Amino acid sequence: MTRLDGNSIAGVLEGIFGRDLTVALGVCGGCGAERQVGALHVYRAAGIVVRCPDCHMVLMRVVETPQRTWIDLQGMASLQIAAG
């Protein structure tokens, strides 16, 4: 599967969270690496899988259906979103 990056899901994430997340700072729950979401690795199929570029830990999974959006963030130690 072709690897993309966080830029490719900017619209999906902004649609969910109401603001741009590509500049939010994510901390990997596996290796502790800090990166902006735009720099994270993304794989897209029926859903979205976001991985740490350093240790490949799954940081986020997103599945959208007409009924609901399902978000799994258990691999993401923290996500810092600037105010404003």
Next chain:
Amino acid sequence: MAGTAVLGRLTWLVAEVAETVTETPHVRTLVLDVPGWAGHRAGQHVDVRLTAEDGYQAERSYSVASAPEDPPALTVERLEDGEVSPYLVDDVVPGDRFELRGPIGGYFVWDADAREDPLLLVAGGSGVVPLMAMLRHRQRTGSNVPARLVYSARTLDDVIYRNELDTLAARGDALEVVYTFTREPPPGWTGYARRVDMDLLREAAVPPQENPRVFVCGPTSFVEAVADNLVVLGHRPGRVRTERFGGS
């Protein structure tokens, strides 16, 4: 009041095609009129949504090619097995409408400002589109920040914005454009005719000592090879921003 905070929520807008520009045999620019458009930053993209008569929807992302000072324009490359791009490249005529949401993304973005950090842009194929928005923004704001575009294309005919790039580079305001042709260089070509490898970057890219801001855009394999090589050459990883288009 809870729930009423206005975050400028991303909504689907209706874009009307104002003008089309054929860039190459495979690439076309659509200049758009988008009521409600909030204005964009150089490097941002939009999501385009097409809806078939039976309700089937297809969504794709396209970079905004125009400067923030100008109306939004998308430059689209036709992918032969694509669901959306053949329509946008071959079929759309002025007056046609489709849905889009945006502008989107604040990561792969360059704002002309007082800081004098040089700009290094590295494009693979249609990855030049968001980088062109940055160069147009640079020109429209009168910025003299030193800028270099390293642009890899298959052949001369595949170069998008060729005339405009050559015109911009001829202005003598510290913009350099370096082409490399990976399939067939034009007759008599004495420049680069290979992939953007380590040696090419060492020779043609702004050196890390000048601490450039770096933007790399193109197919995934291109972007990752270039970004890795730039870091090996001494560019700080945090200065190298990438946007992957996916398959080549």
